[in-house]
Amino acid sequence: MRFCSADEAAALVTSGSTVVVDGSGGGVNEPMAILEALETRFLATGSPTGLCVVHVSGMGSGHGDGIDRFAHEGMVKRVIGGHWGWAQGMQELASDNLIEAYCLPQGTISHLLRVAAAHGPGVISHIGLNTFVDPRLDGGRLNDAAKDDIVQLVNLSGKDWIFTPVFPLDVAIIRGTTADENGNITMEGEGLLAETLATAQAVRNNGGLVLAQVRNRVAAGRLVADQVRVPGVLVDAIVVDPTQRLSTATDRDPYLEGRERLGELTIDPMEFGVRKVIARRAARELAPGDVVNLGFGMPDGVAAVLAERGQESSVTFTVEQGHIGGVPAGGSDFGMARNADASVTADQQFDWYDGGGVDTAVLSFAEVDARGNVNVGRFGRRVPGVGGFINISQGSKKVVFVGTFVAGGDYELDGAGGIAVPLDGKQKFVQQVEQVSFSGERATTVGQPVVYVSERAVFELQADGPVLVEIAPGLDLERDILAHMGFRPRIADALRTMDAALFHRAEQALATAGAAPTAKGGDR
Known part of the structure; x- marks a missing residue:
């Protein structure tokens, strides 16, 4: 199967799968049509269940979209996310211990996908040491239901590092702008490149399915090689959504898409306060x-x-x-x-x-x-x-x-x-x-x-x-x-x-750095 409906793509996700969703907060690069179809399927049939959902960045706009499409009791067993702020429903499930909730640094999950694509053992990094990600503190856990150790402390060359092992990846849900008949995907109308390629490579190399959403479909041979961000050999199913927005707030914007430059970029002044x-x-x-x-x-x-x-x-x-x-x-x-x-x-x-x-x-x-x-x-x-x-x-x-x-x-x-x-x-x-x-x-x-x-x-x-x-x-x-x-x-x-x-409302006589000493320095 190559091109299909969102419902057909959602039907490919089986219970117990580990699903990686690519995108960013505010609906940026979010494959909304596929996520909505997955939610609709679960509410209508009770399937799929027991999913492990992985998302690098925040997802959604805080209004039931994004990762909150999975925020139904029984649909998800575990979530490993870099940012949960846009997903109010998922936070509630975590707080009630109805899912196993983990949070890892965004960069760690991003790198984990790249390592998984190469069948590496995991990510070794200094990032997270002495924070709640450190196994000596919380190990990235957000609730009591999260009992498994998903990070480890290792010592190499006399230094402590956090080791995050790779885990099986079954389904990738990604987004691009245009796909040709061979499945090659460009991202000229997206606001960022995210981890789209790394996600597709990681899941494909682990024997999983790559589901993609795009705005446009063109004939084979229409795309120039240096524009293609995800090769068709990595993609299993493509959903065309002509209503696809740049973000929840913005429909289209060539300047945010990076296709055009403003001759003079103005920034609105902040209101004084x-x-x-x-x-x-x-x-x-x-x-x-x-x-x-x-x-x-x-x-x-x-x-x-x-x-x-x-x-x-x-x-x-x-x-x-x-x-x-x-x-x-x-x-x-x-x-x-x-x-x-x-x-x-x-x-x-x-x-x-x-x-x-x-x-x-x-x-x-x-x-x-x-x-x-x-x-x-x-x-x-x-x-x-x-x-x-x-x-x-x-x-x-x-x-x-x-x-x-x-x-x-x-x-x-x-x-x-x-x-x-x-x-x-x-x-x-x-x-x-x-x-x-x-x-x-x-x-x-x-x-x-x-x-x-x-x-x-x-x-x-x-x-x-x-x-x-x-x-x-x-x-x-x-x-x-x-x-x-x-x-x-x-x-x-x-x-x-x-x-x-x-x-002052008008920032007059602003010093170049720091602040002036005060005569009240002895006031303690």
């Missing part, structure tokens, strides 16, 4: 010429504030999904970029990231503890997972974590340089994080510079944990900072006041 203050301060940690990764959410603002200053070309932005240069897209289009200089596959990008290719990463924090550990992946019943966070944070030469000082801290500012903080809000600086997504101990051991930026205070990681180095102008150290922390940090002898220009 707490998030803009944080983005401004974080941007000061970047140096001209830096290769930069901006994480999902609040870090997006760094690109916007650099653009307002006319400095967006002073650094090179990159995205873990494979783009280098240009400006990363935000929101549910995250993972794509406009005016990228180059686009590589995600496994290639993670090779570069894991080896230190990023100079400075700007990433969000949800919790920071007394040892400098950061949690972004687990909060009670919410288990959004880490995505590429561990690869990026451990691989980058320097990390800048950004977030509001307390949860729900996105309050109004007067725009005149001052800041009046509310007296409530759940603590984000806690004694111990719920999950170690980033290890402060490992960062200090390897000498990695780490900065934590909020609108009220800035901390730098030292051997004894986060050290308070800056506070916002006009704040009282005890009342506005320390009283809202779950631990008492060491306070720098030369405590500085954050530049008041950061808090």
Whole structure:
């Protein structure tokens, strides 16, 4: 079978199979038609059951699509995912211990597919050491139902490594743009190259089935060889969906697809507020010429504030999904970029990231503890997972974590340089994080510079944990900072006041780096 309906493709998936779904969050590169057909089949017939679902990146838009198409009791036995944030239904099954739930770094799963294609034993990496992925902590488990050890600690040449063994792969569900009659597939209308080729090679070489979804069908011989991303010899069935969108939010966009460049790329200014203050301060940690990764959410603002200053070309932005240069897209289009200089596959990008290719990463924090550990992946019943966070944070030469000082801290500012903080809000600086997504101990051991930026205070990681180095102008150290922390940090002898220009609606007289010393440095 080559070309078929989505229902016919879904019928090829048998109970107990390990199914690898390629794509990214927000519906980017998501094979929606095949996933919907699989869900429809299960709801109508009760089959297939007991699946193991593997997804590298986040999948879906948070509205029942993506990996949530599998979020039915009995349909899935185990999920190994890099990011769970878009799949609310699957998180509920995990929290209720109705599935075996695991989370591994996005780059680890990406590399695992490539290794599986070559029949290698598994992935050996420093990524994940001293985090919840480490077998000495949680081993990547997200719930009590996840009892098997899917990672191991090994020592080679006197160093500790995490070894992730390969496992059988039965079905690949991938997406491209155009397929010819011989099954060759191009990706000219996709927002990223993802792990599409690696996924098809891994499953095919393990005797499995490769199911592909495309928008267009053309005659044999119509495609040029250097455009083909997945050779037809790897593909078993192809579903044509002419309604296929670039993402959930965007139907078509030649600039996000990388087929055209904008002569002048403009970035909308951020609305003035707490998030803009944080983005401004974080941007000061970047140096001209830096290769930069901006994480999902609040870090997006760094690109916007650099653009307002006319400095967006002073650094090179990159995205873990494979783009280098240009400006990363935000929101549910995250993972794509406009005016990228180059686009590589995600496994290639993670090779570069894991080896230190990023100079400075700007990433969000949800919790920071007394040892400098950061949690972004687990909060009670919410288990959004880490995505590429561990690869990026451990691989980058320097990390800048950004977030509001307390949860729900996105309050109004007067725009005149001052800041009046509310007296409530759940603590984000806690004694111990719920999950170690980033290890402060490992960062200090390897000498990695780490900065934590909020609108009220800035901390730098030292051997004894986060050290308070800056506070916002006009704040009282005890009342506005320390009283809202779950631990008492060491306070720098030369405590500085954050530049008041950061808090003006118009960022006037902005210093080039850091902040000015304050006369209140002895206030403890």
